Structure formats: C-alpha cells, structure tokens
Amino acid sequence: MWTFNNSEVLELPDCVGFVYLITNKTNNRRYIGKKLSHFTKSSIKTITLKSGVKKKKKVKKQVESDWKTYWSSSLELQNDVTLLGEDNFTREILYYCASKGTLSYIEAREQFSHKVLEFPDLWYNGIISCKIHRNHVKL
Numbered sequence: 001m002w003t004f005n006n007s008e009v010l011e012l013p014d015c016v017g018f019v020y021l022i023t024n025k026t027n028n029r030r031y032i033g034k035k036l037s038h039f040t041k042s043s044i045k046t047i048t049l050k051s052g053v054k055k056k057k058k059v060k061k062q063v064e065s066d067w068k069t070y071w072s073s074s075l076e077l078q079n080d081v082t083l084l085g086e087d088n089f090t091r092e093i094l095y096y097c098a099s100k101g102t103l104s105y106i107e108a109r110e111q112f113s114h115k116v117l118e119f120p121d122l123w124y125n126g127i128i129s130c131k132i133h134r135n136h137v138k139l
Contacts, residue, residue, distance in 0.1 A: 001091065004093040012067065016099055017034055017097055017103045018035055018095060018096050019097065019106045019110060020091060020094060021091075021094055022091050023092070024089055029121070029124060031123065032125060034097075035067050039065055041061055043061075071086075071091075072124070077124040094110065102138050102139060104132050104136075107130070112128065
C-alpha cells in the first residue's frame with residue numbers, strides 16, 4: 001500500500017511520476033527513490049496503404065507502470081522485503097511531479113539533503129545519479 005499525506009493511494013493523479021520514501025519498520029532504515037507513473041510502449045503494426053502496399057508502422061502508447069507493486073531498484077531493500085515481509089515496510093509518496101526533470105531533481109535534492117550516502121546503516125540508497133538542466137525543472 002502506498003500513502004500520501006497519511007491517506008491510502010489507490011490511483012495516481014495526473015502526474016509523470018512521484019518521489020517516494022520506503023521505511024523498514026523493524027530497524028527504521030529507509031530508501032528515497034522515484035517512480036514513473038506511465039511508460040511508453042512501442043509496437044509494430046502492419047497497415048495497408050490505398051495503393052495496396054503493406055507497410056510496417058511503429059505505434060507508441062502509454063501504459064501504466066508497475067507502481068502499485070514496486071519496491072525500489074535497490075536489491076538490498078528488495079531482499080529485505082522478501083525476507084521480512086511487506087507488512088514490515090511503509091511506502092510513502094512524498095511528491096507528485098509533472099515532468100521527468102522535476103522528478104529527477106526532487107529525488108536528488110531529497111537524497112542529498114538526507115545525506116543518504118553518508119549513513120549506509122540508516123539508508124538503503126547506494127548511489128545518487130542525476131543529470132538535470134535548469135530548463136527541465138518546473139516547480
């Protein structure tokens with residue numbers, strides 16, 4: 001179950017994605033990450049032109065991500081979830097974001113402000129990866 005402002009989240013609002021916090025209730029170890037709400041899925045479709053010629057066309061469509069069952073990209077955290085059970089963890093949405101740039105910026109900002117790399121006994125995060133231009137940030 002995901003929560004936002006102490007309320008259960010069953011559906012996402014109109015957003016590109018969200019920044020989240022997962023907490024291990026047994027030892028208070030945490031993880032800050034981001035998750036996209038939708039992915040673009042491409043497929044090949046065969047169409048027939050007016051001239052009768054068949055042509056392959058790339059079709060793109062938006063597909064909902066696996067956000068409802070997602071437990072981060074951290075293998076260490078995923079292993080703890082498997083070992084301890086999902087009931088021993090909380091998943092909290094901190095921010096909804098309207099652009100990918102904002103999503104990446106806020107995730108990195110939260111990771112740096114909480115010093116996640118300096119305290120590995122308190123945080124599951126093992127890397128902070130970002131490349132963001134100010135034009136991409138829309139707060």
